[in-house]
Amino acid sequence: MVTGAIIAGGRSTRFGEADKAVAPLAGTPMIRRVANRLAGTAASVDPGGDAASDGDPVVDNLLVNCRADQRAAIEAAMGRYPLEVRYVEDDEPDLGPMAGIRHACRGAPDDLVAVVACDMPFVDPSLLEYLCERAADAEAAVPQLNDEWFQTTQAVYRAEPMADACDRALARGDRRIIEPLFDLEYVVVDHDALESVTSERTFENVNTREELDRAARRYRDVA
Numbered sequence: 484m485v486t487g488a489i490i491a492g493g494r495s496t497r498f499g500e501a502d503k504a505v506a507p508l509a510g511t512p513m514i515r516r517v518a519n520r521l522a523g524t525a526a527s528v529d530p531g532g533d534a535a536s537d538g539d540p541v542v543d544n545l546l547v548n549c550r551a552d553q554r555a556a557i558e559a560a561m562g563r564y565p566l567e568v569r570y571v572e573d574d575e576p577d578l579g580p581m582a583g584i585r586h587a588c589r590g591a592p593d594d595l596v597a598v599v600a601c602d603m604p605f606v607d608p609s610l611l612e613y614l615c616e617r618a619a620d621a622e623a624a625v626p627q628l629n630d631e632w633f634q635t636t637q638a639v640y641r642a643e644p645m646a647d648a649c650d651r652a653l654a655r656g657d658r659r660i661i662e663p664l665f666d667l668e669y670v671v672v673d674h675d676a677l678e679s680v681t682s683e684r685t686f687e688n689v690n691t692r693e694e695l696d697r698a699a700r701r702y703r704d705v706a
């Protein structure tokens with residue numbers, strides 16, 4: 484069983500005043516686009532697009548991690564899902580994405596946690612399925628596009644060991660998102676493996692208004 488965990492506790496500073504998690508992307512809040520892809524829900528709940536998310540859910544439960552002050556807007560932005568959606572709030576804000584992943588792993592009802600940042604609206608469900616397979620005999624499966632860049636915010640973790648590793652890193656004052664990995668038995672999913680299951684678009688993330696506009700144009704193309 485797998486929990487799909489959307490990490491949304493950031494301040495969206497490059498985006499401006501608004502919270503990018505709930506910003507409309509081609510008419511649908513970005514976080515909902517991410518959730519739709521995990522939940523396999525498409526036209527029925529999301530008129531106007533996202534054919535790419537049509538299909539079976541790749542997760543058994545959904546979880547959203549955010550700050551307490553974001554919660555109401557995010558709940559309003561999320562769709563209705565046949566899966567349970569849990570909300571896990573940061574106990575202390577602004578500790579960074581790794582602290583968000585820690586909360587997600589602590590709050591997940593399943594042993595495996597497929598983490599996706601709220602600003603990755605093109606996340607490919609088949610990649611998440613593949614990462615879950617690769618994590619079968621490990622504590623994490625993390626994509627690596629080139630020699631140094633680990634895609635830690637679109638990766639699969641085993642809930643308890645990852646939460647413990649995050650706690651240890653944070654306890655020694657290290658907030659780097661990569662840090663807990665070195666404490667785990669992790670599998671690197673390299674470029675060739677990635678190429679066989681998905682395209683780099685799955686990792687495209689939205690940081691600015693311009694990137695949101697560009698993503699919206701692409702969304703209309705794939706819908």
Ligand SMILES: Nc1nc2c(ncn2[C@@H]2O[C@H](COP(=O)(O)OP(=O)(O)OP(=O)(O)O)[C@@H](O)[C@H]2O)c(=O)[nH]1
Nearest residue numbers: 491492493494495496497577578579580583600601
């Ligand atoms: N829980 C939690 N999540 C965070 C935090 N900072 C970033 N994130 C999430 O991590 C993911 C990647 O972070 P960024 O792309 O830097 O997003 P951001 O920090 O909101 O945006 P910027 O302020 O422009 O850097 C996004 O899904 C964010 O919501 C944090 O302090 N706590």
Ligand SMILES: [Mg+2]
Nearest residue numbers: 493494495496
């Ligand atoms: Mg940031």
